[in-house]
Amino acid sequence: MSKFFYNISSGNPKKLFPAIFWATFESVVRLIPAVIAFYGINELFESFRDHRMLDIQLFVVLGVSSLIWFVLQMYISKITYDKEYLAAYDVSAEGRTELANHLRKLSLGFLDRRDPGDLTTMMLGDYTQLESAISHMIPQAVSAGILLFLAFISLLVINWQLTLGIYALLPVVLLIVLISNRLMKKLGGRHIDAKVESASRLQEYLQGIKEIKAYSLGGEKFSRIEEAFDRLRIESIRLEGILGPVVMTTISILRVGLPVLIFIGGKLLIDGQIDESALLIFIVVASRIYDPFTTLMMNYTEMRYAIISADRIMDIRNQSEMSGNDELSEDFTISFKNVSFSYNNEQVLHNINMVIRPKTMTALVGPSGSGKSTIVKLISRFYDVQDGKIFIGSKNLVEVNPDNLYQHISMVFQDVYLFKDTILNNIRVGNQSASFEEVIEAAKNAQCHDFIMRLPDGYNTMVGEGGSTLSGGEKQRISIARALLKKTEIILLDEATAALDLENESAVQKAITNLVKDRTVIVIAHRLNTIVNADKIIVLNKGRILSSGTHSELYSECDLYKNLVNMQTESKNWKFSRNGN
Template sequence: MNKKTSKKTKQGLSRLLEIAGTKRWWLIGSVVLAIGSTVAQFVPYVTIMNILNELAAHAAHPEDISRELVKHWGIICLIAFGCYGMLMFISLMFSHIAAFNILYELRVALTWKMAKLPLGFFTKRTTGDLKKIIGEDVERVELFVAHHIPDLTSAIVFPLLIIGWLFTIDWRLSLIMLAVMLIAIVFQFSTTWSKKATEDTKSYMTIMGKLNASIIEYVRGMQVVKIFNHSSIALENLKKQIFGFRDFSNAITTNYAVTYLGFYNMLSATLLFIIPAAIYFLLKAPSYSNYISTVLIFLILGGGIFFPMHKLLWMTNMLRQNTIGVDLIDKILQKEEITDPDEPQTPRDASIEFANVSFAYDKIQVLNNVSFTVPPGTVTALVGVSGAGKSTIAMLTARFWDIEDGEIRIGGSNIKQIRTEDLMNIVSFVFQDNMLFFDTIEENIRMGNKTATKDNVIAAAKAAQCHDFIMQLEKGYDTLVGEGGTYLSGGEAQRVALARAILKDAPIILLDEATAYADPENEGKILDSFSQLIKGKTVMVIAHRLSTIRNAEQILVIDKGTVAELGKHDELIALGGLYKNMWDIYSRSREWKLNR
């Protein structure tokens, strides 16, 4: 892992400043202006205090009240209100500029980063999880910076100004108010910044990611669910996630009920502590008229301190969620990239060689000391039970992950010594789950070769046996398809993906049950057409239908992450091992028929 990957990152507001990059000064300017607006917001209380002093001093003789003095402080109050509005507006403008730049830069950084990550990263992350990070978590950063940074600044500065000023008026009542605030802050800390609260927030983000993934999976699979009348089964996982979120929310509500209500009630009851003390000090004061204004200002601010403190609780809670969201973003940004070699090599041919390859994912051993060679221009089939490691071998060939033990070579060159772009040009793959973009069928096929002509696209489609059904569509090759093939069946989508791979014309082709969704008739057509197109190419095919790979130059029987058997069909049958057992089971399944 490189230094950049292992570097300890900042957190909280300091991390936001770091993310802001060249626009951090907009964010700092927003904070400074927010402080200025808070001071302007505080000034009217000073003017009210001075007016109250003047009124109290001449309560017995109202005619002696200085109208000029009252007018003077009134004008200052109006000016302060104007400054508050202007400074807060500019502060919000600055914060929005910083926020939109952060939003843009974060999404660009994530997009570029994901383009450089190993393909295996995407096989282990759900669409809903990544959508939440790129969409919701990044959006939460923008929302926090744009709106909450000025509010958080105000929520911190305003109570400090109030308490500091009140201490200059009456330290005894100020101590009472401060004690109430500190007790409330203790409750707030246990609700917001304690270790348990942080862990609960992380759990919340994880549950939301799973819920997003379940919703996307349920909506995408609705057509299949309806066709096979499995609505209740498909709904179970979604219900499980929804009820899990409900139970988590109920548990959180129960766990924090006492601390949150303690915070809320302490601030709400500030006057219950101030009023008795104020009455006592008023009765003991040398001058009733001089002290009454002090009592009034404490009553005004004692009740009003609740709102900025409550805002502070909400803001700090948002900051914690934002910090955890940024941490999830950082985990992607700090992922180790697939690096290109300083001195790249060019494969001499399209041969594939695994030399003592072992591979583990998340500490689970997947492959153990796998060795085999695929000569150029030959077809090698991988067979075995589900979970044996067949797909992992195909993915490692395309460098979905980097291995620690052994070597994978293409044309005699270690794939780590081949540039990623060159490797992707050498290899084409068609897996069971195929991604079709919201674009025309023609453009989905042309992704295999951007320079291909319309005739080339049609030729590839014919080879993949999808030209006929495309021409039956209202707009033919100009028909729009959605993500995952919204308007196409599974078999049709797979044939479009196969046409894309055929058009790419790469020397190495990896097929993971490429005919899985095809009916028997089209399966034969695809295989017949494909056999003409793969001449001279190196093909590695993962097959469950053993009849499709009888003529392969070599068959690898994968069992528990190892190559248990290797040879041609007849050789493996004669061996009488795992492959023969699989063939016998497969043959019996083909002979099965429904009897009345």
């Protein structure tokens, strides 16, 4: 039970306690009209039986009590409503924030194994389910259980036969619910899978809209999104169609308890074992205590669905974060010692040994798939090594606090992502406490100040999501400004000019020259002419270090490097031709 409350509250069970307390209090207060009705009806019975006048004073008291109850009920209902919705939205808002922060601390390897649509559905859909459960179901369910228990104990003291009559069919209902749990878990899981698939296909459709248009995949020809939505429709119908009758059956069975009570009570009354007042008490109470349980069963499907969503969320929350408590020292020598690494059991690095000295430029070159990007990802701890060790100074990288590591590393890659925010704030990502003057200085050194000032609102110009309103060269220069503003000791650079035109390449190269001054630079080189002056060039092939040295040394000694240089030289003279010559 503790696990249930922990999961459904997204790890904050204390948030639920005030809502549960007030919901229970409200349920108890709702029994007051039944008590008032009992005294009124009992007075009618006794006055008729004793052939006397009605006690008008009693009815005045009961009337005043009803008015007091009405005001009290309104007040308590208002408090309960506030507590329930406050708990729901607090849990949801804090849970989403905590989950997002937790995802940031997980390894990239874990995130790569998860469908982005799954995480999107979890952040939005699953937490919406929790909101609904906490605001409409969980407090009411707990209060219903407490009320049923208290009523059972109280009525048992008065008459055990009538009490068993009221609760006779409750075990049957609970058994049906217990049996249907497995079915609900299966159907709910399939429904969530269908929602995740739909979200993924929709995301794919929107992101790939250019390709869909270019290759005439629109309309009926792009069937993947249609199939995903159709599957979601089928799973939704199946979920409601199968579990709906189960819920209605349990409610019907539960309601049979009242006729059973009347039957048993009538027999006991005829036999003289109880009087009319006792039977009346049970009938009035029975008419009230079934209500919260009926409401609970009406929401049973949604609550079980919320439990599945909660389990999915906590499955992510329970994933181990990247470990490490050490902090880097002033020695930024990077050392690989017998490092091997695999993606999905496919080894991509084999026994890598190398040393990168501080304030030097080291270039990684080699054919596609040779392991260049993997080495950079390991240095930045996007992944942790599986075999061997990586050191920065004397610190084993897996023992370094990731946040501390990122304070000393800046990354500039080909695929630049800009947030939907102002250019100013996008540059400040590198140092959020930087002054406006510092931002301008970084932008000037990154060769982007001039084009920013030509924009309608200058540095306050809003950027489209992902940087969609800027060109590739402009985004690259803003990303370099970020790195400059961060002022870190280590720069990881995935050749930022590889996909740029000549004009933008020249500007970005100047920006990079400013960026790498007096820093330790590891660059993935695609255009080999940009790294001829590197202090060290490491040639990789099939996940192994083939050779290392300067440009001139490698050109004369390493056949692979020489071939790569020659191919790029020849490609500069390549041109389109109609006849193939």
